[in-house]
Amino acid sequence: MDDSRRHPRTRPATEPAQVRVVAVRGEIDAASAVRLGEELLGLPPGGPVVVDLREVGHLSAAGVRVLRGLAGGGRLAVVVGPAAALVLRAAGGHDVFxxxxxLEDATRSWS
Incomplete structure (x- = not known):
């Protein structure tokens, strides 16, 4: 299996002033959710965070817990693709963040 699809990868994306954008791609399963959480919690303190999940093919319950944990610490918006949208809506994510x-809508939501 292609390792890049199995483990999530984060990368900084273009960021409007004060909004931190993190793009994630690959699969977020129980094992990789831990690493994703560490990377997201390691962001420098600052303004709101946008997590771009459009290139995530699988989002597990562990990944949802990581996002919920981050949402508890401040403002969080999530950009969803088809896979993440189904999981997050079913898990009630739309009530948390x-x-x-x-990406444009997410970053504009803080204007």
């Missing part, structure tokens, strides 16, 4: 279909 803002879900968006585009």
């Amino acid at each position: 803002d879900l968006h279909l585009s």
Whole structure:
């Protein structure tokens, strides 16, 4: 199996002033959710965070818990693709953080 699809990868994306954007791709399962959580918690303190999950093919319950934990610490918006949207809506994620279909909408939500 292609290792890049099995483990989530984060990378900084273009960021409007004060909004931190983290793009994630691959699969977020129980094992990789721990690493994702560490990377997200390791972000420098600052303004709201946008997590872009459009390139995530699988999002496990462990991944949802990581996002919920981050949402508890401040403002969080999530950009969803088809796979993440189904899981987050079923898990009630839309009650915890803002879900968006585009990065532009997510970053604009704090304007």
